Amino acid sequence: MSLPAFMNRGSKPYLLLGLLCVQPVEFWDRLRIFIEGRYERIRPERGLHRPVRLETLTALLRQVVDWDLEGALQETAMRQIERHVRLLISSSNENRPFDPRHSADLSFACFCYAVCRTLLPNTVIETGVAYGVTTSFVLQALTQNQRGRLWSIDLPPLCPTADQSVGLFVPQELRTDWHLERGATRRHLPGMLSRLRTVDLFIHDSLHTRSNMMWEFERVWPHLRPGGVLIADDVQGQPAFEEFVARRNPQFSAIVIEENKDAAFGVALKGP
Secondary structure, three states, rough: OOOOHOOOOOOOOHHHHHHHHHHHHHHHHHHHHHHHHHHHHHHOOOOOOOOOOOOHHHHHHHHHHOOHHHHHHHHHHHHHHHHHHHHHHHOOOOOOOOOHHHOHHHHHHHHHHHHHHHOOOOEEEOOOOOOOOOHHHHHHHHHHOOEEEEEEEEOOOOOOHHHOOOOOOOHHHHHHHHEEOOOHHHHHHHHHHHHOOOOEEEEOOOOOOHHHHHHHHHHHHEEEEEEEEEEEEEOOOOOOHHHHHHHOOOOEEEOOOEEOOEEEEEEOOOOO
């Protein structure tokens, strides 16, 4: 008896049902993520409230907290990792298991590098890795700092070779200070926060639904040290970041237009 077309052996429904017996926890995590994503996707796009460009953001942060992000953005080490990632993004590889659009915009990754170099964090948490664009920039910054560790959580897209491609772009020499946990954020983040206790920098780039974003922000914020930073990618189309800022009233916040992607990211600084 043949399977229906939507249930062929490479299809997502087939792969998802295959998890039910061997990985039931992951099956229910993925089913919840699918339902949540489909429900929130039908919501209408919304306008951004007074977004700024990256150069404006760097000027504002110099005024508010005296950060020299421009200096970090001109560093040779940042240019090196940028060239490395650009080359891998542009190289044609039909065997890559998921869409390159899962990757962060380079302007977002550069900003994360500059914040790491300026903040000198001991503990960075990142949700969502994909090919590891932002991951590579953060690890390069931590290497330049000669301190700090990156803790990442990622549930790869449901396709046969996705696991081997998570963090594919991250150079081997930068992986010493990287700890990657595979699975859903809601499954792993609470335990990670309990172990680490204090976070200097949090980077959200996982499931971009209002409920998941708010859950991550609210879960992390009490653990974020005074002067710590929360950065969230793809805040357009969802009210989560702006609602969170209104509720928590950080020392500084902004929504920033990404240069090479029809998207925006948010940044919030926790007051002293």
